[in-house]
Amino acid sequence: MDHRTVLAVMLSAMTTVLNNVLVAASVHNVLYYGAKGDGHTDDTQAFLKGWNAVCADAGAPTLLVPSGKTFLLSQITFSGPCKAKIHVQGGSGHVKGITFEHINLTAVYNPIIIDQYYCPNQVCSNKTSAVAVRDVKYYGIRGTSNQRFGINLRCSQSRACTGIKMQNVIIQPASPGQQVEAYCFNSHGTDIQPVFPAVPCLVSQ
Numbered sequence: 001m002d003h004r005t006v007l008a009v010m011l012s013a014m015t016t017v018l019n020n021v022l023v024a025a026s027v028h029n030v031l032y033y034g035a036k037g038d039g040h041t042d043d044t045q046a047f048l049k050g051w052n053a054v055c056a057d058a059g060a061p062t063l064l065v066p067s068g069k070t071f072l073l074s075q076i077t078f079s080g081p082c083k084a085k086i087h088v089q090g091g092s093g094h095v096k097g098i099t100f101e102h103i104n105l106t107a108v109y110n111p112i113i114i115d116q117y118y119c120p121n122q123v124c125s126n127k128t129s130a131v132a133v134r135d136v137k138y139y140g141i142r143g144t145s146n147q148r149f150g151i152n153l154r155c156s157q158s159r160a161c162t163g164i165k166m167q168n169v170i171i172q173p174a175s176p177g178q179q180v181e182a183y184c185f186n187s188h189g190t191d192i193q194p195v196f197p198a199v200p201c202l203v204s205q
């Protein structure tokens with residue numbers, strides 16, 4: 001078993017980690033960029049190609065990880081700044097060892113979000129996602145939010161999100177007079193200041 005396998009992320013699909021759009025947009029399916037999803041092929045470079053494509057897309061794009069497949073990834077980092085608000089969408093499985101860093105936000109919706117109650121079409125049963133989230137890191141995320149909750153960690157009651165890490169994260173309100181807060185449910189991790197707004201479920205180091 002090599003080091004990439006040890007660090008692998010086995011995915012049936014991907015949870016919603018960063019949901020910044022409210023309207024339909026161009027969709028970049030990781031399969032278009034060479035991902036196999038067979039549980040054996042290393043799909044890391046395909047995911048990075050997909051991320052780079054959505055990051056360069058100015059039309060509020062979506063990075064789609066299709067359900068029904070198992071993706072094998074080494075440790076992976078998604079870096080900005082990007083040209084638009086990005087939505088990462090998927091179904092059930094587990095997410096581990098993902099880093100978002102050096103991303104600039106300008107009046108976005110849901111700047112940092114893990115939502116295991118995500119319902120894209122408003123016709124969903126009241127069930128949480130089957131995605132298990134672990135070791136997701138946010139480094140150098142700065143900018144403004146159009147919503148009250150600039151940081152929103154809504155994890156499943158049955159599957160906690162663990163190992164969440166934040167460092168140098170500053171999210172301010174987009175308009176004067178607004179407030180920005182953080183919300184947590186069944187999420188656990190650490191932060192290294194500065195982090196604003198304060199995240200109640202993270203322990204400061």
